[in-house]
Amino acid sequence: MVLTHRILAALFALALLLGGFLGAVEILLARLGQPPWLVPHPQWSAWLGGQTWDAGAVRTALAVLALLGLLLVILALRRGKPRALALPPRPGHTPAGVTVTANRRGVEASLSAAARRTSAVSSAATTLGGRSATTTVVTSTRSAGNLQRDVTTAISRRLAELGLADTVRPRVTIKHKGH
Template sequence: MRITNRLLAALFALALAVGGVILVVEVVAHWTGADPVVFDWPAVYAWARRTTWSATPVRLISVMLLLVGLALLWAQLKPRRFGRLALAVGHPATDVAVTRRGVAHSLAAAVSRVEGVHNAHVVVKRKKIKVSARTYGGRTADVALRREAVTRMAQQRLDALPLRRRPTLAVRLSARAR
């Protein structure tokens, strides 16, 4: 959402700057007695004076502005996607956190150290961490042992982090034939 806010702010600032330049150019042209340069504002002014509030174009413009305003309001009120997991520390005035990406990379590195496991992928959400990895096939018992090893390794790495709220861990190991 942060990139969307920055993009909207940049577009809005650009529109204001362009509008300001056009306003200055038109005012200077009007003072010098020249015709409108960029925008034919006398025609728009004349149209606005003869158009009533109940006219269809006025209503359509009003509805369009209302929809744009509601979309902007929704974008600001929509809860942000969380980006950090809070860590438990000794002092209440201290705020320490680790990023979701950092936790994901740490768990993926730990899981990749298990023998026979590759392509570890970790998704960190607020309440759940999903670890998925691949292993080359073998007997069903070997795959089950690897899954236990992957779960144990991921849980150890997760336990090493002093998280304030401990998310649940879900591990999926898929076997692939050689």
């Protein structure tokens, strides 16, 4: 699950938990004949009793709730990055009918390692997108010279070894350490 989905789900669950707790406390207080704690439910009840389906506030609240629900459904159905990448079969190595996959993080680590093996690279991090591999390289040298070309070549070579050269395009960003 995508990190943002996890965070949104946790926040939504926390809101539901707190709302349920508040509702239980308010019901208990009303049952005991005590004044409300946070929610002025007698006033709200009186106001809601005077509303009709044609009231502007009711229609606005329903529209906002419908849009919020639609947004949550769209976020839930949105496809995240697959954890495994299908690698093309290698003639002579892969039996017929066998699908070979590679872990996305493993491929990212492999591409980062290929970039780090290039001279003048201090560190490298790669993120695989839909059709591109974006590598951010950190160097301590002021003049990058052919560094971008060298890193792109190293990553392209590694993509070709994995059989992903035709489907994934390398993109390299150079950052200078201390700048």
